[in-house]
Amino acid sequence: MRIPLIYNARSVLQRPLSTTLTALGIGLVVAVFIGMLALGNGLRAALARTGSEANALVLRRGADAELSSGIGREAVSIIAASPHVATGVDGRPLVSPEVYVLIPLPRPFDSTALANVVVRGISDQAWNVRANLQVMAGERPHSGRSEVCVGKKLLGRFDHLGIGETLRFAGRDWTVVCHFSAGGSAFESEIWGENEQFMPVFRGEVFQSITFRLRDPATFDEAKRAIESDQRLTVDVHRESTFYEGQVGILGIMLRALAIGITSIMAVGAIFGAVNTMYAAVASRTPEIAVLLTLGFHPRSVLASFLVESALIAVVGGVVGALLALPINGVVTSTTNWSSFSEIAFSFRVTPLLLGEGMAFAIIMGVLGGFFPARRAAKLPVVQALRA
Amino acid sequence: MALVEFRDVHKAFQRDSERIEVFTGLTLDVEEGSFTALMGPSGSGKSTLLNLLAGLDRPSSGSVRVAGAEVSTMTSAQLASWRARHIGFVFQQFNLLPVLTAFQNVELPLLLTKLSKRERDERVKIALGVVGLEDRMRHYPRQLSGGQEQRVAIARAIVADPTLVLLDEPTGQLDAKSSREVLALLGRLNSEFKKTIMIVTHDPHAAEQAGTVLHLEKGTLIEREALVR
Amino acid sequence: MKYLPIVLANLRRHKIRTLLTVASVSLALFLFASLRSVITTLHANSQFGSAHRLVTTNATGIVFPLPMAYAAKIRALPGVDAVSWANWFGGRYGDGKSFFAQFAVDAESYLAMYPEITMPEDQRQAFLHERTAALIGTRLVDRYGWKVGQDVTLQGTIFPGDWTFTIRGVYTPTAPAIGDDVLLFHHEYFDERIGHAGIAGWYIVQIADAGAAATIAKGLDDQFRNSSAPTKTGTEQAFQAGWATMLGNVSLLMGTIGTAVVFAILLVTANAMMMSARERTGEVAVMKTVGFSDRTLFALVIAEAGAITVIGAVVGLGAAKGFYRAVNFNGFGFLPGFSVTSGTLALGGLIALLLMLASGVIPAMQAARLSIVQALRRVE
Numbered sequence: 001m002r003i004p005l006i007y008n009a010r011s012v013l014q015r016p017l018s019t020t021l022t023a024l025g026i027g028l029v030v031a032v033f034i035g036m037l038a039l040g041n042g043l044r045a046a047l048a049r050t051g052s053e054a055n056a057l058v059l060r061r062g063a064d065a066e067l068s069s070g071i072g073r074e075a076v077s078i079i080a081a082s083p084h085v086a087t088g089v090d091g092r093p094l095v096s097p098e099v100y101v102l103i104p105l106p107r108p109f110d111s112t113a114l115a116n117v118v119v120r121g122i123s124d125q126a127w128n129v130r131a132n133l134q135v136m137a138g139e140r141p142h143s144g145r146s147e148v149c150v151g152k153k154l155l156g157r158f159d160h161l162g163i164g165e166t167l168r169f170a171g172r173d174w175t176v177v178c179h180f181s182a183g184g185s186a187f188e189s190e191i192w193g194e195n196e197q198f199m200p201v202f203r204g205e206v207f208q209s210i211t212f213r214l215r216d217p218a219t220f221d222e223a224k225r226a227i228e229s230d231q232r233l234t235v236d237v238h239r240e241s242t243f244y245e246g247q248v249g250i251l252g253i254m255l256r257a258l259a260i261g262i263t264s265i266m267a268v269g270a271i272f273g274a275v276n277t278m279y280a281a282v283a284s285r286t287p288e289i290a291v292l293l294t295l296g297f298h299p300r301s302v303l304a305s306f307l308v309e310s311a312l313i314a315v316v317g318g319v320v321g322a323l324l325a326l327p328i329n330g331v332v333t334s335t336t337n338w339s340s341f342s343e344i345a346f347s348f349r350v351t352p353l354l355l356g357e358g359m360a361f362a363i364i365m366g367v368l369g370g371f372f373p374a375r376r377a378a379k380l381p382v383v384q385a386l387r388a
Numbered sequence: 389m390a391l392v393e394f395r396d397v398h399k400a401f402q403r404d405s406e407r408i409e410v411f412t413g414l415t416l417d418v419e420e421g422s423f424t425a426l427m428g429p430s431g432s433g434k435s436t437l438l439n440l441l442a443g444l445d446r447p448s449s450g451s452v453r454v455a456g457a458e459v460s461t462m463t464s465a466q467l468a469s470w471r472a473r474h475i476g477f478v479f480q481q482f483n484l485l486p487v488l489t490a491f492q493n494v495e496l497p498l499l500l501t502k503l504s505k506r507e508r509d510e511r512v513k514i515a516l517g518v519v520g521l522e523d524r525m526r527h528y529p530r531q532l533s534g535g536q537e538q539r540v541a542i543a544r545a546i547v548a549d550p551t552l553v554l555l556d557e558p559t560g561q562l563d564a565k566s567s568r569e570v571l572a573l574l575g576r577l578n579s580e581f582k583k584t585i586m587i588v589t590h591d592p593h594a595a596e597q598a599g600t601v602l603h604l605e606k607g608t609l610i611e612r613e614a615l616v617r
Numbered sequence: 618m619k620y621l622p623i624v625l626a627n628l629r630r631h632k633i634r635t636l637l638t639v640a641s642v643s644l645a646l647f648l649f650a651s652l653r654s655v656i657t658t659l660h661a662n663s664q665f666g667s668a669h670r671l672v673t674t675n676a677t678g679i680v681f682p683l684p685m686a687y688a689a690k691i692r693a694l695p696g697v698d699a700v701s702w703a704n705w706f707g708g709r710y711g712d713g714k715s716f717f718a719q720f721a722v723d724a725e726s727y728l729a730m731y732p733e734i735t736m737p738e739d740q741r742q743a744f745l746h747e748r749t750a751a752l753i754g755t756r757l758v759d760r761y762g763w764k765v766g767q768d769v770t771l772q773g774t775i776f777p778g779d780w781t782f783t784i785r786g787v788y789t790p791t792a793p794a795i796g797d798d799v800l801l802f803h804h805e806y807f808d809e810r811i812g813h814a815g816i817a818g819w820y821i822v823q824i825a826d827a828g829a830a831a832t833i834a835k836g837l838d839d840q841f842r843n844s845s846a847p848t849k850t851g852t853e854q855a856f857q858a859g860w861a862t863m864l865g866n867v868s869l870l871m872g873t874i875g876t877a878v879v880f881a882i883l884l885v886t887a888n889a890m891m892m893s894a895r896e897r898t899g900e901v902a903v904m905k906t907v908g909f910s911d912r913t914l915f916a917l918v919i920a921e922a923g924a925i926t927v928i929g930a931v932v933g934l935g936a937a938k939g940f941y942r943a944v945n946f947n948g949f950g951f952l953p954g955f956s957v958t959s960g961t962l963a964l965g966g967l968i969a970l971l972l973m974l975a976s977g978v979i980p981a982m983q984a985a986r987l988s989i990v991q992a993l994r995r996v997e
Contacts, residue, residue: 018893021891022884022885022888032878112855113862115862266645266877269881333866483899485900490627498620
């Protein structure tokens with residue numbers, strides 16, 4: 001025989017203060033849980049969306065980041081001639097040799113605080129190689145001019161990035177001629193300009209990377225083998241998507257460890273709170289439980305009933321926690337990605353999946369918390385209980 | 389002067405929208421060393437009288453003097469310390485603290501005094517000896533029978549040597565044998581130790597132990613029996 | 618106090634509840650101490666820096682090198698006592714899963730400039746006199762089991778190839794911000810292997826008069842302002858502080874979580890206290906009858922809350938202090954010198970006190986205000 005749910009619902013309402021406090025405790029843990037995972041989600045999303053499965057990234061052999069790579073001009077022509085490289089509508093190979101450096105930009109509120117921002121020197125083919133780019137305002141930099149295009153996520157976080165404004169770095173003045181978006185990826189934290197313009201000011205006649213579109217994404221392994229075994233080149237070929245996902249690196253690991261560590265400790269505390277509440281509930285309802293058992297309800301039903309009650313409280317807490325965490329969605333924050341040494345801005349990302357995980361977490365806390373008290377209720381010696 | 393003097397005491401309660409008058413001008417004396425039983429039907433005001441006496445409640449008007457002190461005008465802080473010194477109260481439900489041993493329960497009133505630990509221990513032992521429960525000192529209330537619990541409660545009531553010992557239906561929850569033991573104990577407290585005792589009761593046996601019986605009905609004293617012993 | 622047995626007895630009433638509540642408080646304060654220590658460590662490290670050392674980097678960006686030719690010119694500037702230089706190497710050891718910093722330094726001048734890097738004299742000499750020698754921090758000995766005299770091979774990522782060094786010394790840093798997990802080797806050897814490129818990652822400039830720092834820095838930067846490698850010079854402390862800001866809003870994050878944690882625990886403790894109080898109205902009435910004053914009963918409830926929070930605080934804060942010391946935690950290299958300061962402990966104690974008041978005050982007031990007669994009537 002199943003004990004009706006309405007009994008639990010009503011009993012919960014009879015102890016409003018206790019129930020509220022317990023639910024709030026669980027809610028806070030869920031909020032922190034969702035918040036921290038949303039932080040990691042956002043970072044990972046930004047980096048994951050950065051690379052495409054259809055593209056390949058070429059770096060000097062042994063380099064684990066664009067920053068530490070160096071590739072000569074000859075390598076570019078060799079790769080551009082490869083049969084594995086796709087061609088655009090105009091018949092030209094979809095290849096973009098790129099310069100990658102970091103420049104210090106002062107933060108608007110504190111000019112002594114510097115952030116290392118990525119400056120990428122692209123070829124005009126870059127706009128074709130990478131599929132999800134969009135010029136939001138202005139027009140693309142012209143070849144031969146000291147013009148730059150600024151990524152969406154940098155706007156508002158540094159000065160002199162408006163269209164028509166002048167940005168000074170590497171001893172030269174550069175005019176901002178456009179803003180671009182890149183599907184929420186890490187590219188949105190970059191400043192782009194023409195590679196030939198950047199080479200003399202930065203590292204001379206060397207590119208840091210070559211990005212090209214694969215003629216057939218399924219043949220990546222073949223392309224990789226072909227290019228890497230070419231005697232004229234000393235390069236490594238990475239699938240662009242895989243490479244950027246891997247860039248999450250230490251930061252991603254740390255965030256995840258932090259999230260799990262902190263929420264675990266908090267969860268234990270919240271579970272203790274739930275245990276206390278449920279023990280008190282069982283104690284104060286001992287006569288009722290005895291009556292239920294006398295009537296013929298199976299002890300297992302009593303156990304289930306109290307577990308459900310505990311879960312109910314936890315669900316309320318979970319909803320509260322989710323509501324608390326929701327506003328953080330879309331908030332932009334930034335940090336330094338230690339793998340690439342560069343500043344990366346990303347938004348907190350609360351997904352429905354994450355909310356679901358938060359609710360599940362809440363229910364687990366509630367069930368764990370309610371288990372022992374529920375067991376005590378189920379094992380109540382009826383005779384003694386009736387006398388009490 | 390009597391130990392306790394009630395003069396023209398009025399007491400009314402507000403229960404929901406009703407105003408209930410319990411006493412309308414009660415006047416009463418209780419002599420030192422007396423053993424008084426307060427009897428009467430439910431609602432006659434017996435417990436209220438006891439509460440007024442113990443300073444647990446205040447009269448709406450009138451004067452309550454105990455050992456020369458005007459109880460009705462004391463602040464609650466003053467009443468607390470006054471109670472500690474002058475009153476020993478025994479309830480129908482024993483009302484021992486379940487988390488303390490019998491010894492610790494009896495010690496409770498002494499914690500409010502300036503006695504040293506050694507002096508406190510001595511008095512507790514004496515009190516428990518008087519009620520015959522020295523061998524149960526370290527037991528918790530749940531390990532004692534109803535009668536034993538009540539005797540511990542009595543020991544708690546007398547340990548600080550109060551001016552008055554007040555009992556509200558002390559035998560109400562006890563079986564016949566335990567009741568007789570408790571009442572006999574009360575008799576000894578009065579005759580041997582000269583304690584002034586006032587007991588609210590339905591129990592005719594209790595009335596027998598007492599020297600004076602007061603009958604209350606609807607807040608009025610209707611009879612005063614002085615039993616010759 | 619003589620009332621202690623009563624307080625303890627009340628706590629023993631529901632042993633499980635008391636234990637769980639104390640545990641919750643401990644956990645919360647452990648978390649609090651951990652989070653706050655991240656903030657204090659970052660702050661302490663950002664304060665590190667000798668007033669007599671300036672750091673000169675390429676103004677275009679720290680990833681760009683400076684010509685070694687600058688060394689002599691900087692040395693010749695007025696007010697400059699000594700010059701040293703270093704390069705970030707960024708190599709990979711083994712599978713690269715665990716990370717540690719490696720620098721190519723101008724050994725003799727660098728060690729002279731950093732007295733915080735200490736080691737036995739014989740090791741120092743051995744290191745200085747061997748081209749392919751390496752100097753490692755104590756933590757690397759613990760982590761990899763390396764010994765003096767052992768060979769270590771790194772895979773260059775920025776500077777490709779296999780680089781093999783012989784460990785000739787183990788240093789102990791006297792200032793935590795220096796880090797005990799760094800590998801130093803000879804810039805001479807580095808320069809040789811990269812084909813005499815003549816580059817230095819950054820310069821460290823020792824000055825005689827700390828007060829002249831700003832002037833000297835400006836003078837230095839003026840000298841190279843219009844060259845292809847302009848410089849940016851600042852005090853070492855400014856340089857250190859810059860690193861801290863790179864971590865972004867860490868303080869804010871830690872602070873927010875810390876607050877949420879303390880709040881959650883307050884709820885748990887308050888809940889437990891109120892449950893206990895509700896079950897005891899009858900007993901409170903009895904004690905008042907016996908003659909305990911409202912004030913005493915108020916204090917007893919607060920004391921009960923206090924016992925829970927104080928014990929929880931001692932356990933939680935003590936565990937934090939002990940644990941991090943025992944595992945020699947340094948935040949995977951990002952938090953060298955990590956420790957739970959007495960400031961943090963004091964703050965934790967304060968929180969425990971506030972917790973005591975906040976969770977106990979309502980039940981205490983309820984106990985004090987309890988009307989005896991009504992309470993007893995309720996029982997009957």
